[in-house]
Amino acid sequence: MATRVEPKIAVGETLPSFVKDISQRRIDVYSGVKPNSIHSDEAWARKKGFSTCLAQGMMSTAYVSQMMVKLLGPDFARGGTMSMAFIKPVYAGDRLSVHGVIKDRQSDNGATRVVVEVWVENQHGDKTAVGHATGLVS
Amino acid sequence: MGQSRTLVEFKKLTLDSLRVGEEFVSDDHLVIPEDIAAHAFAVEDDHPWLAEGVAPPTLMANQALHLRHSRYIVHAGLHARMEFNFLEPIRLGMRVRTRGKVVDKYERRGKPYMVTEYVTEDETGRALVRGQFTQMIIPEPEASHGHAR
Numbered sequence: 001m002a003t004r005v006e007p008k009i010a011v012g013e014t015l016p017s018f019v020k021d022i023s024q025r026r027i028d029v030y031s032g033v034k035p036n037s038i039h040s041d042e043a044w045a046r047k048k049g050f051s052t053c054l055a056q057g058m059m060s061t062a063y064v065s066q067m068m069v070k071l072l073g074p075d076f077a078r079g080g081t082m083s084m085a086f087i088k089p090v091y092a093g094d095r096l097s098v099h100g101v102i103k104d105r106q107s108d109n110g111a112t113r114v115v116v117e118v119w120v121e122n123q124h125g126d127k128t129a130v131g132h133a134t135g136l137v138s
Numbered sequence: 139m140g141q142s143r144t145l146v147e148f149k150k151l152t153l154d155s156l157r158v159g160e161e162f163v164s165d166d167h168l169v170i171p172e173d174i175a176a177h178a179f180a181v182e183d184d185h186p187w188l189a190e191g192v193a194p195p196t197l198m199a200n201q202a203l204h205l206r207h208s209r210y211i212v213h214a215g216l217h218a219r220m221e222f223n224f225l226e227p228i229r230l231g232m233r234v235r236t237r238g239k240v241v242d243k244y245e246r247r248g249k250p251y252m253v254t255e256y257v258t259e260d261e262t263g264r265a266l267v268r269g270q271f272t273q274m275i276i277p278e279p280e281a282s283h284g285h286a287r
Contacts (some may be wrong), residue, residue: 083214
């Protein structure tokens with residue numbers, strides 16, 4: 001992986017947000033299609049009290065990873081961290097937006113660790129996942 | 139066959155049946171291009187991972203999340219928290235497995251939770267991703283909500 005030139009990363013900077021449309025097809029590919037799964041079996045999901053199938057919370061960690069890779073490059077996979085709490089369900093048909101704000105820059109063994117507050121919102125403006133991600137810049 | 143083999147009993151997962159300190163290990167998984175292509179489609183990731191021969195950092199996250207299914211019958215659950223420490227990239231062609239250990243179980247607001255530490259390794263045992271996750275346990279009788287997987 002090529003070393004990336006440090007982007008201009010300032011505390012307080014808002015990262016470009018992006019949108020994800022959560023289709024059943026994408027949930028199926030992510031979670032697999034199984035009977036008696038609230039992710040892929042709509043009748044089962046309804047039986048469990050949900051209006052339709054749910055996306056795995058883990059899909060939101062992939063979105064945050066994408067945001068960090070856009071910021072820092074694929075070297076996020078070497079030294080990056082992420083901590084997320086899943087606070088509301090995400091349903092098939094939801095439209096999510098992924099957000100990040102740089103909260104800190106810390107010295108880390110001769111490099112700089114960037115700390116980003118991250119969250120995911122649904123189309124109603126409700127946060128569905130919140131947390132922090134960090135990564136190293138040269 | 140002259141060898142005796144130990145049968146693993148799959149217990150129903152409850153806060154009582156779960157043992158802190160219990161260890162899990164996944165099957166091995168060979169990372170192939172289709173894994174990365176499927177993941178890219180599922181989460182709409184347009185980064186050229188395949189061209190770089192590297193996997194998205196969270197590619198094997200479900201291998202960790204499903205560890206408890208290797209020893210328990212899991213009626214339903216809810217994924218509450220997930221932590222990753224990305225140490226080395228997962229690359230195409232790697233044979234990876236995830237090991238886990240239950241490090242805590244507790245009840246909060248009447249809901250049972252379990253906490254698992256995990257490490258995803260390559261075929262040489264080199265750690266690629268470490269972390270911890272928290273899952274709600276929803277035992278069968280009172281299950282009305284939650285992730286079935």
